[in-house]
Amino acid sequence: MTSAISWSRKPGGLYSQCHGSGAYWYQPCSAKVIDRLSHDLRVAFPGSNGYSPRNLKYMRALAEAWSDPEIVQQQLHKLPWFHLCTILDKMKEPAARDWYLRAAIEYGWSRSVLVM
Numbered sequence: 189m190t191s192a193i194s195w196s197r198k199p200g201g202l203y204s205q206c207h208g209s210g211a212y213w214y215q216p217c218s219a220k221v222i223d224r225l226s227h228d229l230r231v232a233f234p235g236s237n238g239y240s241p242r243n244l245k246y247m248r249a250l251a252e253a254w255s256d257p258e259i260v261q262q263q264l265h266k267l268p269w270f271h272l273c274t275i276l277d278k279m280k281e282p283a284a285r286d287w288y289l290r291a292a293i294e295y296g297w298s299r300s301v302l303v304m
Contacts (some may be wrong), residue, residue, distance in 0.1 A: 222245060225244060249300070253276060266293045270299055274303060275289055
């Protein structure tokens with residue numbers, strides 16, 4: 189976790205809270221920083237999953253795409269992880285992302301429907 193700690197203490201960094209979890213991102217971050225953070229998290233939490241560099245990049249993208257805590261608390265948690273990743277990959281416009289998020293929840297869309 190040394191890289192995560194030193195990463196969060198960089199002067200002049202731009203911080204954003206990641207889905208109310210208490211995790212903070214320093215931006216911009218290079219691939220090397222994310223790779224190191226991924227390694228440190230895997231060492232610190234050996235029995236846990238989900239700390240791959242790819243997932244950490246998606247976590248950051250989710251925090252950027254849906255920074256409103258109300259949306260996070262009331263909507264994002266209702267969909268599985270890969271539904272959210274699919275919406276992020278397919279929809280670049282914020283309004284479209286929000287519409288697909290709400291529609292996937294309301295109509296119970298599978299990931300296959302989102303990929304169409």
